[in-house]
Amino acid sequence: MSKTEVPYKIYLTEDEMPKAWYNLRADMKVKPAPLMHPGTHKALTAEELTPIFCEELVAQELDETTPFIEIPEEIRGFYKMYRPSPLVRAYCLEQKLQTPAKIYYKFEGNNTSGSHKLNSAIAQAYYAKKQGLKGVTTETGAGQWGTALSMACAYFGLDCKVYMVKVSYEQKPFRREVMRTYGASVVPSPSETTEVGKKILAEHPGTTGSLGCAISEAVEVATKNPGYRYVLGSVLNQVLLHQSVIGLETKTALDKYGIKPDIIIGCAGGGSNLGGLIAPFMGEKLRGEADYRIIAVEPASCPSFTRGTFAYDFCDTGMICPLAKMYTLGSSFIPSANHAGGLRFHGMSTTLSQLYHDGYMEATSVEQTSVFEAAEQFARIEGILPAPESAHAIRVAIDEALKCKETGEEKTIVFGLTGTGYFDLVAYQKYNDKEMSDYIPTDEEIAASVAKLPKVE
């Protein structure tokens, strides 16, 4: 295929943009196991979820049968400000690698939040506004989700309270300032603004916080303040639903040029990007209409798919959230301080966990220095400075392309480039200064946290 046939960047027209999200669960014969109440061990009902989450989002969370859910006009209007995102043909990378493979990437970083997170943030903010709420609360670690939610809330005039893990609040002041510029209030967690925060501060005066603690604070504020609900940026089914816009656009763009991918690659933390990217392709696979190799890439330091256990577990380290059946390293597992904050989650989306369990997808793990090597190579050749999370997918895409070089196969590889690395330059500096190291947990470490999984049934 010559360069003139497929452009460097395939952009859909506005008419070609998806008008409905695709609900992958509708095509799954074995549905993901339901969220369970941590006390009663019974499947959570809509009634139990609505004090925490917005009503329509609860409905989406529990809907396992409707294949397509219309994207409201207001959300489609917002999508048009930064979408469609380009599907890029990596001609320069192919040439540099001297591979017969054809490499494409769906680039989600061309918006101020810098990642795909905005796709779900705007949806969740919309439903909160529609319900007449005053505002929403959330937690953020690395800051991509908090930034995205701040942008979405600014657009709809909603109040946005972000509990930011204290160590990130202090180490990533620029992320914090973006959120503040969008009008969000950003509170370092643990804080004196909540009961749970006060309790933790009393017990651990010098603590720099954790995601589990920030979740607890955000949930407390949402449930105690009338007109507020809590929102979450990954793991949940509703989030995968909204993120299906990534995969739907990708498929339409490929179809325009008659391209059928052989391999689809995405990085996996909680699963929001991977689940969104693969959705329509996995749907074809589930319906027996097509076959694809689908590869989840996770950090070797936090290998939930490749070394975790498929079982019910808490979604948060604070153990206050519902139980989800998923591949997990145990909610007490503390990943080493790697630089892909968005992938440092002990568990995984229940939908993706079920699909992996049932053999519909593969998973692999990669070490951080090799990830940054790929990131640097990609930046220099394709021009884009990738987020460390995204670079996990780049690593495996390059490896697969190099295998094609050996075998001479002209495979078509598609990967998700979820975001940019502008706020990750401390990590790049460590790599540039050759001060970055790898850490792989021992079997004993994983076994120790898995041993603490809640006993269910």
Add this chain to the structure above:
Amino acid sequence: MSKTEVPYKIYLTEDEMPKAWYNLRADMKVKPAPLMHPGTHKALTAEELTPIFCEELVAQELDETTPFIEIPEEIRGFYKMYRPSPLVRAYCLEQKLQTPAKIYYKFEGNNTSGSHKLNSAIAQAYYAKKQGLKGVTTETGAGQWGTALSMACAYFGLDCKVYMVKVSYEQKPFRREVMRTYGASVVPSPSETTEVGKKILAEHPGTTGSLGCAISEAVEVATKNPGYRYVLGSVLNQVLLHQSVIGLETKTALDKYGIKPDIIIGCAGGGSNLGGLIAPFMGEKLRGEADYRIIAVEPASCPSFTRGTFAYDFCDTGMICPLAKMYTLGSSFIPSANHAGGLRFHGMSTTLSQLYHDGYMEATSVEQTSVFEAAEQFARIEGILPAPESAHAIRVAIDEALKCKETGEEKTIVFGLTGTGYFDLVAYQKYNDKEMSDYIPTDEEIAASVAKLPKVE
């Protein structure tokens, strides 16, 4: 005009992208005055310029007659990785302002360097490579130009030595790390690596550097090392030529939908973005084919057009560079420490200066707090966090749209959104914390530096 007629973002196809740059000077009856030798006060010849600049770039610098200069295939290939840039219809901003005006912006921030600077960096790197050079040297202050040049050099495998003003090197470590990730060597200036740097350090041991000093170091290294040349990111005619790609794309996109702008607005520091954006429109105006209001926006703290003098002056504060006839505040003018580093230049492109002098364009100046107010408003409504430089154009675009609201006129406004503000969050923090102030130089201050202009003829 309804929303369905013009999309939110107009993207050209690759076939529609410009194949030649437009040399505005070819259509000027009164040409810009030539660069002069600082010692002899004679117009500089190609022979005198080639020890410093690449040969083909010198030819472009001196060419006043060729209207279109072909963009080499290699540069067009690189352009396709991040161009065409979108021309965005600011529907959301229009709605929020309740203005009958139609607002468009050409967004140049969707690349890792974060600005339009890459358009000229890749061209200059290409010609250096073609000439068989080993590398190039440059200076950078705020860091956009240094980043862009690092990316371009990485692509062509050229060595890149960036002298970064020491205070920026220390205060903007992330900019530095992006450059290092692209393989550039970044040296804080003044440094011990040059004679001029050693001299300055001996005389001023604690100095945090200046752009003038960094230029001197970069030029010294380029001229003393075989296989190296010096490159510059603004002011020069060659840079405006390369940046014409912005205006050419804008015009093609508008023409596709039969849109004729009434007002074209750009921020102006050295003039590279403004000169590029307006090029084809100004060409029509010069040829008497169309008329447009063209507005240059500069910071009130560094008002070269609105309060400067049209005269020969040094381009650098170190007074080692050629003399250029331009609107200038005097090369000894020290602008207050405002947050739009890219606009803190005492002079202006000679081409734009001549056009302004001859009445083909207007200029206005705005104060920084009002610029950040517009930046925040724009970010919240249109989603993009703008660079402080770009926000100068946003400020005036909003003001013009509000005038239309008063008069009821449905004017079409086009402005240049040159880049993103991801590396300017210290400035946003100051604004968020209400710690930002304005400073306007007094008449006496400007008169004092203008009095030191070199005596020519």
